[in-house]
Amino acid sequence: MRITTSMVQRNVLADLNMLSNKLAKTQSKAASQKEITRPSDDPFKASQAVGLRASLGANEQYIRNIEDATGWMDSTESALDSISGFLNRARDLLLQGSTDTADVTSRLALAGELDQIIDGIKQSANASYGGRYIMGGTEIDNPPYEVGPNDAYQGDEGGLDPAIPGIVREVGPGVTMTINTVARELLGDGQAAGDDKLLHVLRDIADHLRANDGAALRGGDLTRLDAQVDKLLSIRARNGAQTNRLEAATTRLDQISLALTTQLSKTEDADIAKVMIDFNSQAAAYQAALRAGANIVQSSLMDFLR
Amino acid sequence: MPVSSFFGLQTTLRGLIAQQRMLDTTGHNIANAATVGYSRQEATLAATRALQITVSGSINQVGAHLGAGVDVTGFRRIRDQFLDAQYRAQNTSLNDWKARAEALDSAELSLAEPGENGISAQLTKFWQAWSDLSNAPNDEAAKQAVVQQAQGLMDSIHSVRAQMVMAQEGAMGQYDQIAQPGGEVSQIATELAELNKVISQHLVHGDAPNDLMDRRDVLLDKLSGYGQISVEQLAGGSLNVAFVDATTGTAYPIVSDQTAEWAGPPAGGWSPGGQMGGLLAVAKPGGMIDGYLDSIDSLADNLATAVNGAYGGTFFTTGAPAGATIAVAAPIQANPASITSGTGGPGSNDLALAIAQLQGNAGIDGAYKAFVAKVGGDLNETTRMQTNAQILTDSVENRRQSVAGVSMDEEMSNLVRFQRAYQASARAMSTMDEMLDVLINRTGRVGL
Numbered sequence: 243m244r245i246t247t248s249m250v251q252r253n254v255l256a257d258l259n260m261l262s263n264k265l266a267k268t269q270s271k272a273a274s275q276k277e278i279t280r281p282s283d284d285p286f287k288a289s290q291a292v293g294l295r296a297s298l299g300a301n302e303q304y305i306r307n308i309e310d311a312t313g314w315m316d317s318t319e320s321a322l323d324s325i326s327g328f329l330n331r332a333r334d335l336l337l338q339g340s341t342d343t344a345d346v347t348s349r350l351a352l353a354g355e356l357d358q359i360i361d362g363i364k365q366s367a368n369a370s371y372g373g374r375y376i377m378g379g380t381e382i383d384n385p386p387y388e389v390g391p392n393d394a395y396q397g398d399e400g401g402l403d404p405a406i407p408g409i410v411r412e413v414g415p416g417v418t419m420t421i422n423t424v425a426r427e428l429l430g431d432g433q434a435a436g437d438d439k440l441l442h443v444l445r446d447i448a449d450h451l452r453a454n455d456g457a458a459l460r461g462g463d464l465t466r467l468d469a470q471v472d473k474l475l476s477i478r479a480r481n482g483a484q485t486n487r488l489e490a491a492t493t494r495l496d497q498i499s500l501a502l503t504t505q506l507s508k509t510e511d512a513d514i515a516k517v518m519i520d521f522n523s524q525a526a527a528y529q530a531a532l533r534a535g536a537n538i539v540q541s542s543l544m545d546f547l548r
Numbered sequence: 549m550p551v552s553s554f555f556g557l558q559t560t561l562r563g564l565i566a567q568q569r570m571l572d573t574t575g576h577n578i579a580n581a582a583t584v585g586y587s588r589q590e591a592t593l594a595a596t597r598a599l600q601i602t603v604s605g606s607i608n609q610v611g612a613h614l615g616a617g618v619d620v621t622g623f624r625r626i627r628d629q630f631l632d633a634q635y636r637a638q639n640t641s642l643n644d645w646k647a648r649a650e651a652l653d654s655a656e657l658s659l660a661e662p663g664e665n666g667i668s669a670q671l672t673k674f675w676q677a678w679s680d681l682s683n684a685p686n687d688e689a690a691k692q693a694v695v696q697q698a699q700g701l702m703d704s705i706h707s708v709r710a711q712m713v714m715a716q717e718g719a720m721g722q723y724d725q726i727a728q729p730g731g732e733v734s735q736i737a738t739e740l741a742e743l744n745k746v747i748s749q750h751l752v753h754g755d756a757p758n759d760l761m762d763r764r765d766v767l768l769d770k771l772s773g774y775g776q777i778s779v780e781q782l783a784g785g786s787l788n789v790a791f792v793d794a795t796t797g798t799a800y801p802i803v804s805d806q807t808a809e810w811a812g813p814p815a816g817g818w819s820p821g822g823q824m825g826g827l828l829a830v831a832k833p834g835g836m837i838d839g840y841l842d843s844i845d846s847l848a849d850n851l852a853t854a855v856n857g858a859y860g861g862t863f864f865t866t867g868a869p870a871g872a873t874i875a876v877a878a879p880i881q882a883n884p885a886s887i888t889s890g891t892g893g894p895g896s897n898d899l900a901l902a903i904a905q906l907q908g909n910a911g912i913d914g915a916y917k918a919f920v921a922k923v924g925g926d927l928n929e930t931t932r933m934q935t936n937a938q939i940l941t942d943s944v945e946n947r948r949q950s951v952a953g954v955s956m957d958e959e960m961s962n963l964v965r966f967q968r969a970y971q972a973s974a975r976a977m978s979t980m981d982e983m984l985d986v987l988i989n990r991t992g993r994v995g996l
Contacts, residue, residue, distance in 0.1 A: 246953030247581055249946055256942060281661055281924025289921030292668045299672035300907050303679045310683040380893030400892045407898045412905060543960040
């Protein structure tokens with residue numbers, strides 16, 4: 243093949259161009275620390291990265307949801323714990339009042355204390371988390387019970403009645419959990435409703451104490467109160483189980499986040515060692531091409547003819 | 549037949565003149581070493597018609613041919629038309645891919661993926677805002693955040709769509725500049741017609757206007773970049789040039805002999821190949837960018853339908869095209885607190901939750917992911933094809949340059965060769981001169 247001057251120039255130029263393109267690409271990898279800076283660098287990996295980022299974002303959100311849910315559950319648990327304390331005290335009072343040695347005066351005093359306990363229980367049920375009342379179903383703006391003689395539940399059935407959605411948190415892809423405990427389930431609506439729930443039972447006991455009705459106190463009241471204690475225990479057990487579930491979910495989500503981050507990094511992050519080695523070898527090649535080009539382009543037969 | 553005493557002088561003079569023409573041509577080649585489209589030239593030499601003489605000593609007494617020197621019969625340009633045709637075919641395909649790659653490049657840039665400002669990141673933030681709202685269903689700040697994120701997402705969708713439309717319009721504008729009457733093709737057509745005329749005039753007289761023909765070839769090379777061309781050689785040295793539709797094979801004349809025929813692209817659709825074909829493939833109605841716009845519109849549509857469906861009301865409003873008109877409903881924009889998070893009490897969050905759970909929806913996130921892969925894949929393939937076409941074009945161009953290009957080394961050695969030949973001719977002439985000097989000045993002077 244006949245090699246002409248313009249061919250040599252074109253080839254030298256094309257080679258230099260190619261090398262400096264490669265250098266620019268490697269340089270941008272080194273600067274951005276990313277293997278893929280545009281979808282066309284590797285369409286498959288780029289779309290994978292888009293998906294991974296979205297999953298990662300969702301995962302972070304689930305973790306945030308669980309944190310909120312855990313706070314909610316913890317507040318519920320402490321409210322239930324304080325109700326449990328009140329309940330134990332009420333049982334002590336009932337035992338004291340039911341003995342034959344108790345007389346009218348002491349029973350009246352016990353009834354007075356029991357009224358305080360009822361108010362305390364209601365106040366515990368009015369517990370709030372972040373400005374939201376947690377035991378009134380979805381009625382989070384108003385306390386579920388009024389302190390005083392009115393025992394009627396003021397909230398709604400959200401979360402208690404399966405048909406009505408309560409306070410729900412999304413804790414995983416497509417996984418939701420109802421996290422609220424409705425106070426009505428335990429406390430009920432008092433004597434007026436006759437629902438045989440905690441407030442009804444406690445009011446009855448107070449009435450029996452005031453009426454000095456030792457037989458009733460010894461008979462049905464203790465059994466009825468114990469049934470409430472059992473009920474409370476079962477609610478707390480349910481709450482505890484849910485808290486455990488949340489903790490397990492957090493651990494799992496943390497692991498998934500780690501796995502996703504690793505995968506994302508593998509997909510789009512540049513291998514710095516490799517990039518730097520590439521960069522150095524390409525820079526060396528570029529300089530060599532420059533030097534060779536300078537020699538080839540400059541010299542011609544003219545240099546050697548006299 | 550006797551031979552003139554001055555015959556030798558004439559022979560050496562012819563030699564001198566011929567070597568001078570060779571030197572001139574070499575000078576012309578060197579001068580044009582860097583001229584685009586120049587093909588090197590060569591003076592064609594032929595021995596002058598010999599003088600037939602009778603030689604007494606010859607065997608049959610018939611005669612002999614006495615060489616009479618050299619004549620320059622013409623100057624030819626050294627060029628391979630087969631390589632020209634090959635180059636033009638490759639150039640057409642190179643410019644096709646190049647035009648596509650450039651237009652798609654700006655379309656891809658507008659996606660801003662992967663990154664924090666792309667639609668994908670905005671979508672994630674949008675879903676997160678709803679999820680946050682489901683955690684605090686009656687919190688005004690959370691509702692505000694939902695509206696803010698929704699507007700951020702709208703901005704991303706609108707700007708991606710607008711930039712794609714801009715890329716499309718840019719490509720169409722470029723196409724019009726090339727193809728419309730008065731555009732580049734028209735100008736080349738006029739110049740080609742003029743060149744055809746001048747070249748045929750010269751060829752009639754028997755001289756080859758090499759440099760004009762080079763100029764004409766440069767114009768044909770340029771045309772081949774715009775579209776696929778056919779070149780028909782006419783008897784008088786003139787050319788018929790036409791664009792040829794790459795699929796139907798229909799010819800659209802640019803120049804017929806000495807008349808410029810180009811009056812703009814055909815009214816219906818066509819696929820001319822080359823830069824025009826590439827631009828059309830990307831930007832014409834129903835082209836690649838239109839496909840991208842459809843994807844964005846259907847994404848916006850799906851988003852609005854899914855969110856409104858889950859919301860049970862109007863959160864997004866859309867018009868046509870969906871991607872450019874989708875917006876947060878005006879009442880919600882005016883009063884973010886009016887967002888209802890749930891169907892029950894203030895703490896109910898079933899609606900917000902239902903929307904947050906749309907994350908990863910196949911028609912939204914899934915469709916967008918596939919869209920990014922499609923845009924990236926298209927550009928990736930186009931760039932690869934462009935690189936291939938570039939390599940092929942370069943190799944044909946190298947072969948063409950190998951034939952037609954000027955080699956300095958060759959010209960230098962020719963320079964030396966012709967100079968020496970000139971010197972030798974001059975020496976031969978002085979020898980003749982000395983010989984005649986003896987004859988004229990010193991002969992017949994006996995006794996003087």
